[in-house]
Amino acid sequence: MTTPNPLLHVQDLSVVYRAGEGAIHAVQDVTLSLEPGRSLGLVGESGSGKSTVAAAILRLLPENARITSGSIVFDGTDLAELSDRNLDRLWRWRQLAIVFQRSLSALSPVHRVGHQLDDVLKLREPGLTEAQRQERIVGILRAVRLPDRVLRAYPFELSGGMMQRTMIALALLCTPPFLILDEATTALDVITQAEILREMERLRAEFELTTLVISHDVGVINAIADSVAVMYAGQLMEVAPKERFFSAPAHPYSKALIASVPRLRGQSGRLTGIPGTLPELHNPPPGCRFAPRCPHAMPRCSAAPPPLYQIAPRHTVRCVLYDQHPEQRP
Amino acid sequence: MGRYLGRQLLTIIPTLFLSIVINFALLHLAPGDPARIYAGQDIATEAQIEATRRALGLDDPLPVQFLRYLKELAQGNLGISFAYRRPVLDLILDRMPATLLLTGTSAVIAFVGGALLGAAAGRRTMSRLDLSLSFLSYTFFAIPAFWLGLLLILIFASKLGWFPTSGMRDVRAGYTGWRAWLDVAHHMVLPTLTLVLVQMPIFYRITRASVVQQQREDYVTTFRATGMPHGRIFRRYAMRNALLPTVTVFGLSLGFVVTGAALVEIVFAWPGIGRLTLDAVFRRDYPLLLGIYLLLAVTVSLAILLTDIVYAALDPRIRLR
Numbered sequence: 001m002t003t004p005n006p007l008l009h010v011q012d013l014s015v016v017y018r019a020g021e022g023a024i025h026a027v028q029d030v031t032l033s034l035e036p037g038r039s040l041g042l043v044g045e046s047g048s049g050k051s052t053v054a055a056a057i058l059r060l061l062p063e064n065a066r067i068t069s070g071s072i073v074f075d076g077t078d079l080a081e082l083s084d085r086n087l088d089r090l091w092r093w094r095q096l097a098i099v100f101q102r103s104l105s106a107l108s109p110v111h112r113v114g115h116q117l118d119d120v121l122k123l124r125e126p127g128l129t130e131a132q133r134q135e136r137i138v139g140i141l142r143a144v145r146l147p148d149r150v151l152r153a154y155p156f157e158l159s160g161g162m163m164q165r166t167m168i169a170l171a172l173l174c175t176p177p178f179l180i181l182d183e184a185t186t187a188l189d190v191i192t193q194a195e196i197l198r199e200m201e202r203l204r205a206e207f208e209l210t211t212l213v214i215s216h217d218v219g220v221i222n223a224i225a226d227s228v229a230v231m232y233a234g235q236l237m238e239v240a241p242k243e244r245f246f247s248a249p250a251h252p253y254s255k256a257l258i259a260s261v262p263r264l265r266g267q268s269g270r271l272t273g274i275p276g277t278l279p280e281l282h283n284p285p286p287g288c289r290f291a292p293r294c295p296h297a298m299p300r301c302s303a304a305p306p307p308l309y310q311i312a313p314r315h316t317v318r319c320v321l322y323d324q325h326p327e328q329r330p
Numbered sequence: 331m332g333r334y335l336g337r338q339l340l341t342i343i344p345t346l347f348l349s350i351v352i353n354f355a356l357l358h359l360a361p362g363d364p365a366r367i368y369a370g371q372d373i374a375t376e377a378q379i380e381a382t383r384r385a386l387g388l389d390d391p392l393p394v395q396f397l398r399y400l401k402e403l404a405q406g407n408l409g410i411s412f413a414y415r416r417p418v419l420d421l422i423l424d425r426m427p428a429t430l431l432l433t434g435t436s437a438v439i440a441f442v443g444g445a446l447l448g449a450a451a452g453r454r455t456m457s458r459l460d461l462s463l464s465f466l467s468y469t470f471f472a473i474p475a476f477w478l479g480l481l482l483i484l485i486f487a488s489k490l491g492w493f494p495t496s497g498m499r500d501v502r503a504g505y506t507g508w509r510a511w512l513d514v515a516h517h518m519v520l521p522t523l524t525l526v527l528v529q530m531p532i533f534y535r536i537t538r539a540s541v542v543q544q545q546r547e548d549y550v551t552t553f554r555a556t557g558m559p560h561g562r563i564f565r566r567y568a569m570r571n572a573l574l575p576t577v578t579v580f581g582l583s584l585g586f587v588v589t590g591a592a593l594v595e596i597v598f599a600w601p602g603i604g605r606l607t608l609d610a611v612f613r614r615d616y617p618l619l620l621g622i623y624l625l626l627a628v629t630v631s632l633a634i635l636l637t638d639i640v641y642a643a644l645d646p647r648i649r650l651r
């Protein structure tokens with residue numbers, strides 16, 4: 001099977017937060033690959049490290065966090081090695097853009113929306129004339145189906161759905177090839193969420209976007225991703241094509257995640273939660289990080305961290321239940 | 331915007347009326363008898379005191395006195411001072427320029443300086459600059475203004491002789507033209523410095539806290555993701571958001587420019603309203619005190635109105651709701 005060169009390849013990424021005396025290993029040895037035009041869903045509960053992965057890719061980690069190892073190769077360049085200045089000038093927003101969760105506060109409350117969009121465009125593409133910028137902005141607004149009057153409005157005058165569309169417009173302003181949606185629909189009501197997700201599917205095709213979708217909601221991942229990566233306590237537990245993930249999830253944690261979502265159709269059953277909580281990451285358990293909550297846990301689970309096993313093409317699982325399969329080579 | 335301003339203006343009327351009632355009541359409830367003072371504390375006979383009381387109009391029942399005061403006030407008459415035997419309005423207008431010059435200058439310097447230093451410290455918390463400025467701000471905030479004034483006089487006037495110890499101009503020199511202005515400026519340095527030093531910590535702390543908070547806002551992260559440099563985000567977006575609370579406090583402090591510097595005026599023998607007020611209190615000069623209190627109420631109301639206007643100009647969430 002031949003695969004095209006990935007647009008984004010994250011290899012063995014680890015991020016550590018300094019917190020008081022200790023260090024929190026928020027992301028450990030995460031490897032992700034995204035081919036052009038594909039959409040990868042990164043799913044996990046709050047605190048699993050998925051947003052830290054996004055912040056690391058954009059190099060927007062808070063001051064007390066540091067990339068301790070790994071590479072973030074985007075289109076042949078390792079972003080982890082670049083200077084902040086270089087990133088600002090050539091990469092941020094031209095190549096990689098992001099839509100955040102809390103769109104209502106994602107722009108300055110005392111400046112007009114149009115002014116802020118224009119300011120970003122002016123910054124990123126200083127060669128454009130005012131008329132060209134205006135044309136671009138109005139065009140993008142049409143693409144995300146917003147009326148022109150949004151430009152004259154202040155953020156507080158827009159609804160949650162309109163602000164989210166505005167933030168998508170801002171992200172698409174310089175037509176970047178790569179877009180991260182970080183819980184981009186989480187703050188919206190379910191109807192608006194469905195609308196925005198449909199819109200994103202359309203824009204993905206129209207703008208030929210490669211997207212990384214981060215969500216705690218497997219429903220969102222199902223709607224917008226081609227493949228799924230499950231994170232737990234800073235580690236990848238399973239990576240699989242979407243259809244396979246939802247029809248035949250392999251990791252006990254993935255199974256529990258899918259079982260915890262209510263179904264509208266099909267047989268009704270008991271909704272199951274996952275007992276226990278995330279382990280403390282400044283002192284992670286020695287073996288599998290999910291072992292303390294896992295229904296299949298055996299003594300060997302707590303002995304040593306399990307490797308990733310390749311159980312099918314493009315399907316890897318970090319669980320010793322699959323140790324008859326070959327270990328994945330990095 | 332127009333409706334918003336109209337509403338703010340209308341609320342001033344009941345506010346002023348209420349403050350007139352309260353001022354009048356409080357003054358007459360306070361201990362001390364003007365008639366006894368003006369008749370001559372120890373030597374006056376009861377008959378003389380009663381005659382003085384009648385002459386000052388203090389023999390009528392309180393409601394009658396109040397209605398008479400309101401009636402005069404409605405005609406723009408603030409009454410005649412007991413002590414100076416001159417119209418209250420003239421006395422206040424005589425003293426007003428000196429006070430406004432001193433307090434206005436120091437309020438503006440304290441606001442601009444405090445906001446700039448607070449912004450510099452807030453951008454780099456825990457830096458050496460931040461730590462030293464924060465230490466100084468606590469120190470000066472804790473020092474009483476009159477004591478600081480005395481200290482400055484001791485050092486810079488008595489010991490070093492760089493500035494005059496008191497007053498507003500050198501009467502003996504009799505300067506005219508620009509030399510006269512220079513003379514006033516020379517006299518102003520120490521009292522202004524005193525007021526600036528005790529007021530600046532307030533603006534400093536508020537701006538600093540506000541800048542720290544604004545830098546954690548989501549929109550800063552958004553602009554960082556677009557590749558906008560920190561400095562540009564700060565100048566174009568964070569600073570305007572961060573100034574809102576500082577402007578509020580500045581507006582409120584403007585309300586007290588007329589009477590707020592009384593102790594400093596006394597320390598420096600500055601011929602302003604502050605000293606007039608304290609003298610009027612000691613002499614139970616009711617008409618003068620009522621006039622000054624009314625002036626205070628009016629300036630506070632106007633300052634709040636002005637703050638509202640500036641705030642609305644800066645923040646669309648207020649203007650458009």
